[in-house]
Amino acid sequence: MTDPSTATAPESTLMFREAAEAGAAVSRMLAANTAALTALGERLRATPPAVVVTCARGSSDHAATYGKYLIETMTGVPVASAAPSVASIYAAAPARGSIGMLCIAISQSGRSPDLLATVATYKAAGAHVVALVNDETSPLAETADTLIALKAGPEKSVAATKSYIAALAALSAIVAHWSGDDALTDAVSTLPTRLEQAWGLEWTGMAAMLHDARNLFVIGRGLGYGIAQEAALKLKETCALHAEAFSAAEVRHGPMAIVNDGFPVIAFATSDTAGDGVRDAAAEFAARGARVALADAGANGGGDAPALAAHPAIEPILMIQSFYRMANALSLARGLNPDAPQHLSKVTRTL
Template sequence: MCGIVGAVAQRDITPILVEGLKRLEYRGYDSCGVAVHVGGVKRARSTSRVAELQAQVQAEGLSGSTGIAHTRWATHGVPSTHNAHPHFSPDETRPRIALVHNGIIENHEALRAELQAAGYVFVSQTDTEVIAHLVDQLYDGDLFAAVQAAVKRLQGAYAIAVFCAAEPHRVVGAREGSPLIVGLGQGESFLASDAMALAGVTDQIIYLEEGDVVDVQLGGVAIVDAAGKPVERKVRTVQAHSGQAELGPYRHYMQKEIFEQPRAIADTLDSVERIHPELFGDEAAKVFSQIDRVLILACGTSYYSGSVARYWLESIAKIPTSVEIASEYRYRESVPDPRTLVVTISQSGETADTLAALKHARGLGMQHTLTICNVETSAMVRECKLHFITRAGAEIGVASTKAFTTQLVALYLLTLTLAKQFGRLSAGAETAELKALRHLPAAVRSVLALEPQTIAFAEQFVPRDNALFLGRGLHYPIALEGALKLKEISYIHAEAYPAGELKHGPLALVTDAMPVVTVAPNDALLEKLKSNMQEVRARGGVLYVFADDDTHIEPQPGIHVLRMPEHYGALSPILHVIPLQLLAYHTAVARGTDVDKPRNLAKSVTVE
């Protein structure tokens, strides 16, 4: 969601800016732009893809040694050229300030009124234009000082990069609640919202902290903290993935990433030879000895992985667990417990709502924190005492697949670790669990072999406008995840329910035009689930059942069955989500949607 690239060099940096935007395309955006210092300030903006912006830049001969670039995901104002970044101030005919911004400024209306009274004319509906005019109003020959003064007036979240026509070879950045990094080169310096944007340019990265303002110049950078005091931030060597993964034989990144799951799971388990606390950090044994409950904070797909983990943690580790939607948690009165292990889950590690919820939990006195994340250098990892890094690799498709299954693997390892910590995992059980985990990649491959059958199912979903997903117990969150996948990439409205809730309302929706997807493992709730399926058939509903091989659910009129391998015990949710991913993918392909970049959505949600 939104991306920033900035550069100060002694060469034309326009190709670096545009290439950086391409590497950030996976995050999701609806417009893009670039501005450079060319004896003044010039820009190009587009509501199309970065490739079109690149063609525009080349056609206009835009080049310069100082510049900023941006991909925008609309919040304030519709996707349009005049709302696209970079924004100018005081106006387009005599630009002095050029600025890009990630985040949301909560007091933008009051600032807008104040700036309008001072004579500034607004040409966009964005909150970002407020920052540009505010910096211009405060500018008195020193851009660094102007930005420091401006950010003190801002309420909300932001990462900004700004340069001034009067000060070539200088870009100033600032962050609060939204990520921003600095890249160091030989006689050149860079800014970006993600290290991936600078892959191949530099691997020397500084992660700015909350409230930092940075002065980026040819000879290096200077940083002040929120109090305005000069600070040194650690320089890290970061080998960022270029983001230009080859599709190979696949049509879309989502399909590729679905089929990468056996390898991603194997890589995540690669160093796991036994169950022990140090899997989660050197201090884990000490932290785990001081907790007696778990609170999981996450959003979207990560929330569903946490919901599965709740069943595991309570049934296997016997530890009370609650799962909260991060965007809701910090806005309600809750009862804090200092003996709680706060677990955050995030693919990117930059999810704004989850970071804010983590901060809120710590503010309530819950200091035992652990994150499960796919990005080792992310803010979430830096903010938590403990962490487990999944090895899913770069996930380009907006709809998460391999990040989800590797999160489940990590959460299962956490479950086993806590069970062992509390004396609830015998040596024999540990050996059996490790054997099952090691076999998991092969089991996933056997499910992926069912792709032709999911294609046949998908053909039946193409003309539908609605779908219902059912699951029970441990597999109810998998039904939720299946419904989410279908709605976000095929645009078919889909809902999921615990199957036992059918008669409490959802059954009113069931007709022969409403496909009903049923997750049917051979577990203790199977017979109950079969009764729920009969309730659907009695109302003329058509069932699409993903059933373990030994469930004895047979195809018949109105009941389509895809046979899974044998039941895989507690790890069954990891297998059952695979065909739901494939169903969503092939339905979307058949409907002709933009599978990897679904409308209105972003990969990394860095605003609240």
């Protein structure tokens, strides 16, 4: 246990201060990209793409997972994830004439060589490239046909927080403009305020459960699966915890066999039917003796990990904001520095 007399205050870290800015960052992003989002929505409605390909790594790829579920459920267009090594290692390219393809590239820095190589191949094949990027001077921003600037501002902590949330918000805004869905449009407009509310929620019960943990599962489903992936990554990065993310459906296909008495599980449940699957899996884990921390938007603020009820598309964004506050505090409680994880740097230039 960390000696309370020498413990670093959670609010003193870069991770805390940057994550706390997420609501303001989303407000800036939405205001700055009104024209670009409107034009892109009109383009996509007039000429819907046959397929969407996402290109990203790390936290940005987890945002792409969220985008996949949102695009497919709201527009019906299939979404696939590009493997950057296909271009950077194997020097292979998609078939030319892919005019009916939309490529969405997501990056904080916009400078990773393999991501740039992949985007270049899709653009050469005829795809319309949309870049969600924080660094507007980056090569990715210059390559894009449509630039959605994330406007998260400087992010010095190695652990990406506000830029990840800005990417989730940008994806939800793209789909709102594309689909013309009024309920989603209204929900996206409330994000800055709701993120402030989510940041104020305390997940102390989850932090206590994980203080001495070594391994755990993080589960979600549908729109919530991407944040389960992100939470697992952040627990590895900032808390030196071996966390694995699973869909609440896939976790029953083998991984459940290692869950025994006392095994920790974090579950993210949206208020829709996908959340029902998460709640069922969480209950099954608890019946096996697992220690389960359930963030349940359906409970609207109840439980040890209170989550806000909203439109199901933005509930995951609100939950990951609350999670970041918990992860920062947990890292410090475990005697670690969330701003400077061992062996990691801010920009990863994968070849």
